Amino acid sequence: MNNTGETKKKILVLLGSPRKKGNSTTLAMEIAEGAESEGAEVETLYINGMNIRACQACWTCQEEKSAGCPIDDDMQIIYPKLAEADCWVIASPVHWFNMSTQTKLWLDRCFALQKYGKNPFKKRSPLP
Ligand SMILES: Cc1cc2nc3c(=O)[nH]c(=O)nc-3n(C[C@H](O)[C@H](O)[C@H](O)COP(=O)(O)O)c2cc1C
Numbered sequence: 001m002n003n004t005g006e007t008k009k010k011i012l013v014l015l016g017s018p019r020k021k022g023n024s025t026t027l028a029m030e031i032a033e034g035a036e037s038e039g040a041e042v043e044t045l046y047i048n049g050m051n052i053r054a055c056q057a058c059w060t061c062q063e064e065k066s067a068g069c070p071i072d073d074d075m076q077i078i079y080p081k082l083a084e085a086d087c088w089v090i091a092s093p094v095h096w097f098n099m100s101t102q103t104k105l106w107l108d109r110c111f112a113l114q115k116y117g118k119n120p121f122k123k124r125s126p127l128p
Pocket residue numbers: 017018019021022023024025092093094095096097098
């Protein structure tokens with residue numbers, strides 16, 4: 001609960017730069033501080049410091065009775081956090097006109113996310 005009696009919003013910040021104190025982190029922390037000052041609960045993950053393997057495109061996660069992604073790495077910690085959060089802040093630098101490798105590793109593995117929560121993408125709409 002926050003100080004107005006509402007349930008705290010959960011914000012998950014994903015830092016996609018290898019530079020832990022880089023520009024994208026600075027911007028993400030501004031958002032995090034703003035959210036915290038409004039009573040949100042913020043958790044920050046530094047993707048580069050986690051063990052996240054590349055999606056192997058096995059499609060196991062897409063099978064009807066699949067339990068999720070079979071790769072046993074830190075994504076198994078991140079999936080429930082993604083499913084529970086009300087909002088994600090994805091902070092990536094531009095690397096070769098695209099998101100960073102670290103961010104893309106994480107994103108590809110989100111192919112399995114629907115197995116970790118009901119409509120994990122649908123419940124999130126862009127900020128107004
Ligand atoms: C491998 C690599 C590729 C990059 N490619 C681009 C690019 O395509 N376009 C661009 O504007 N900046 C590019 N940059 C510059 C970074 O986007 C820029 O330094 C950014 O501020 C880094 O963010 P960070 O401090 O959060 O890591 C590249 C940097 C690196 C290391």
